Amino acid sequence: MNSIGENCSELKNQYDHCFLTWFSEKFLKGDTNDEVCAPFFKVYQQCVKKAMKEHHIDLKEVEKDVLGSADEHAPPPKNT
């Protein structure tokens, strides 16, 4: 699966490969130490965070409820 940052996809693939192996071979078998993939995760993260900034994606936005608050877009005025 691709990354939102085109140049991050290769780093993501390397990390995903490590994670999936770790998940099935270690984590599901009770070994929760995830240090093995940490170096892959670090470089991939740096790339993704940069790509998200470029795409103007702010994950903090999702934490707050917009609907029902003052930030909610008002319905268009009814035709009279």
Add this chain to the structure above:
Amino acid sequence: MKIWTSEHTFNHPWETVAQAAWRKYPNPMNPAVIGTDVVDRKVVNGVLHTHRLVSSKWGFPQWAQSIVGSTSVCYASERSEVNPSTRQMILKTRNLTFCSYIAVDETVSYAPHPQDPTKTLLKQEAVVTVKGVPLNSYVEDLLTNRISLNAGKGRQAIEWVIDKIDAEVKEIANTAVKSTDELFTHTKKSFDDITSTARKSMDDISSAAKKSLDDLQNLASVPTRTKQNLPKI
């Protein structure tokens, strides 16, 4: 607000389904999903917490484009927890794009089937809230129908991924067998090579030795021949 729920049983153990869930995308049933990115991931008290950003391409009808804009890529935030000791996987997804008008909150959980722990029970719930848009309930119905359709595709996708994992495992096994075969063939070939090289060397030595002997003989006979030829000059 619309609430939609669904359940499905997979004839696979929880561990298999959990692995497949991470590899769900890309799949041919959900071509709209174009990217998944892990933004945060950590293990806390034996539970794996993951925050992912899911990007998908949506083809909106013309009327909807006037509301949501012509944005073709939509983003969603997915938070998940995997607990291997209780065999639970829960994923909660919320749309990031169009938050001001539309909120789609989806919860998917995978757990061992209460009656048969060798099977996995999928529970899915989606809450659709639309505000500030004319025909709120119409849009909610439309989205709920879409979720219902996609849920079916999602299950097919998980089955598809499980098949793929099975095939990969078989392929690894086959490759291993092939490698062993190759190793044997290679070893045999090497032995043959060494033998033939050795034989060739022996032949070379023999022929070289023979040649040397012949040369010696030739050399020895040359003076005689020269003598015989001399009178003719």
